[in-house]
Amino acid sequence: MAGRPTMKDVAAEAGVSAMTVSRVVGGKGDVAPRTAARVEAAVRKLGYQRDELARQLRRADQPSRTIGLLVDNVADPFMAAVASAAEDVARRRGSMVLIGSSRADPRREREVVAAFTARRVDGLILTPAAGSHRFLRPAQARGTKIVCVDRTAPGLEADTVVVDNSAAVEKAVGHLIAHGHRRIGYLGGRRDIWTNGERHRGYLAALEAAGIDADPALARHGLRSATSAAAAATALLTSPYPPTALLADHENLALGALAVLPPGIAFIAFDDVPLAARLTPPVTVIAQDPAALATTAAHLLFARIQGDTSPPRTVVLPTELIRRGSGEVRGPFAGRGG
Structure with a gap:
């Protein structure tokens, strides 16, 4: 067998239908234990992995359990702390984080946001670059939740977490x-x-x-x-x-x-x-406290993902x-x- 193994390959190895493999891999509980065991053995033998992006494209109504995090520069110690804290919250919520840097460049910011939304992220945590952020309104209209951290985003109504x-x-x-x-x-x-x-x-x-x-x-x-x-x-x-x-x-x-x-x-x-x-x-x-900024922003984002429809709010955290x-x-x- 050449190339990456497919669900059909697993089905042939286990002697079952592709639908049965799909139900086992998807965690459905209505497959006989002995059959499920054969499928799992075939998955391990062939090294099969689901194509999560394709799965989400087929089931566009389902959450991707992925969020995007776009900061100014992930190499900056402050922004690195923001990224780490946001990732910790996402992990506890069972979500993965895609991370990118804008380098304060509006064009690069748009490119990274487009890459994230193409992957159907459930939401974005964004440290905005300069200029208007009206370009994010269509993504919001399609259901992508957005929270800004450290900076405001002119032209966009979104939850925002900053210091004074x-x-x-x-x-x-x-x-x-x-x-x-x-x-x-x-x-x-x-x-x-x-x-x-x-x-x-x-x-x-x-x-x-x-x-x-x-x-x-x-x-x-x-x-x-x-x-x-x-x-x-x-x-x-x-x-x-x-x-x-x-x-x-x-x-x-x-x-x-x-x-x-x-x-x-x-x-x-x-x-x-x-x-x-x-x-x-x-x-x-x-x-x-960059960790407090990021943690607050992440909690706001997951609240939105889970259905919070209250008006956008701005949270101002203290400095010392x-x-x-x-x-x-x-x-x-x-x-x-x-």
Whole structure:
């Protein structure tokens, strides 16, 4: 026998009909035990495996027991934690997870979503790229359930699980101001990505609340790597009027800044960074819980798959400013009463 064994091959080996093989493989309980045993022996001997995709195409009304998970970059530690937690929930629910990365590219995002929906996934957990997500409405209309995690999806009505990025950064910048800093540098990613835009909004709000004019020269946007963040931090710190404090709005950017940060500069990172507590001084961070984000999103998705038709909701999870030392370095206005 050449090629992959078929159900007909198993039927011939066991001396039964293909329908009987189908009932045994499908877990039906109305086949005589001795017959079922012959079929199972033939399955093992031939190494037969069901074609799950073909089976689902034949039975389009049945759930695939598969979900799609599309994150920004599965290699990113934060996104990897999101993927791991979502997979754990899916496994407990008896579902498999297909995982892809958009790399913040809307075209790639559409391609991966199309690949997932072609495989008839029951639902999608999505970390949206930039731009409108109206393109997902037809999939929703066909019954694919969608939950967004970490970012919102403009143009789409769907359950969403996020943290309050703006309020978290506003609190962190206010913390730096309270420690005597007025010139606070900002290292940010692409502002068309929802999380980055919200974080910069919190930075500006904190300065405004303290009566400090925002200096555009102190902010660097569109940074995508530790290398670019290191270069941006160096440029800021060697400028004629350098900042006395820096805030990095992403873990990778924080790693780049820390590589070039001189002593005496206050620093806060959004997201915890590897070995942050062991550096000198230990790094003050805005911590969020990727596992909690993903677990909440997965539970919402499976509730939708199981028939929840309530209006879409947004769940906002807390962050924590963990004070370790770098964010408490005193600035030139410390002790002057503001």
